[in-house]
Amino acid sequence: MATVTVEVNGRPYAVGCADGQEQRVQMLAGLFDTHVRQVAGEVGHVGDIRLFLMAGLMLADELHEARQGLPVVEVPGAPTNDGVAEALNAVAARLEKIVQGL
Template identity: 70%
Template sequence: MATVTVEVNGRPYAIGCADGQEDRVVALARQFDQHVREVAGSVGHVGDLRLFLMAALLLADELHDARAALGIVGREPESPADPDAGLAEVLNAVAARIEKIAAGL
């Protein structure tokens, strides 16, 4: 397992990921950071946990809309070769990190 350091809302976070997925995790973190910064610009400073939650909900909404457009809303990944399977792994890692952050508050 590899570890990469990403920056979200001006703060560094060490994130574990599968070997070879480092560039993907960094790119996803940049996308997430953009959403966090948009939320922060709209609502002001409400704490990282709430900013992260709001940004995650925006991303979940975008994912839902994309799946709806493709006609796959509510469908589980069919196999490990399914592109959503890798995304699920990354989202699980992010969720675990958010839970650690929340536990430390």
């Protein structure tokens, strides 16, 4: 497993990822950072957790809208929504620990 450092809202975060996925994680973090900075510009400083939550909701809304017009295709061996939810819960717990340590 590789570790890559990404920057979100001016702060560095170490993120674990599969070997060879470092550039993808950095690209996704850049997309997330764009949303976080947009929210920060609109609502001001409300704390990282709230900024991250709002940006995450914006991205979830965009994903939901994108999926509205697409048929559901099940791929054998692909992660289920339960796996995605579990991963998101793990990330949320890690973010809370990071923020509590600041």
